[in-house]
Amino acid sequence: MTRKYIDCREFPSETNCSVAISADSDEELLEVAVQHAVSVHKHTDSPELRSAIRGLIHEGTAPEHVLPPGASTGVPVGVRTH
Numbered sequence: 001m002t003r004k005y006i007d008c009r010e011f012p013s014e015t016n017c018s019v020a021i022s023a024d025s026d027e028e029l030l031e032v033a034v035q036h037a038v039s040v041h042k043h044t045d046s047p048e049l050r051s052a053i054r055g056l057i058h059e060g061t062a063p064e065h066v067l068p069p070g071a072s073t074g075v076p077v078g079v080r081t082h
């Protein structure tokens with residue numbers, strides 16, 4: 001079964017959160033991600049939040065590095081190296 005993940009580094013936040021969450025199913029992943037968004041990022045659990053989070057689900061495992069927006073690497077903001 002393919003692992004699924006959500007990488008919080010892709011989700012712009014003021015805290016520069018670097019958490020990545022993975023699970024075997026969309027449902028498990030969504031539940032944990034919603035709890036994380038609510039407890040850490042002070043989002044409100046709502047159908048809109050859930051559909052936004054669903055859009056962040058990727059197949060596979062989280063990459064080791066994701067460039068945060070504005071990282072001082074000389075790479076233009078928004079460009080990823082993978």
Ligand SMILES: [Zn+2]
Nearest residue numbers: 008017019040
């Ligand atoms: Zn986070």
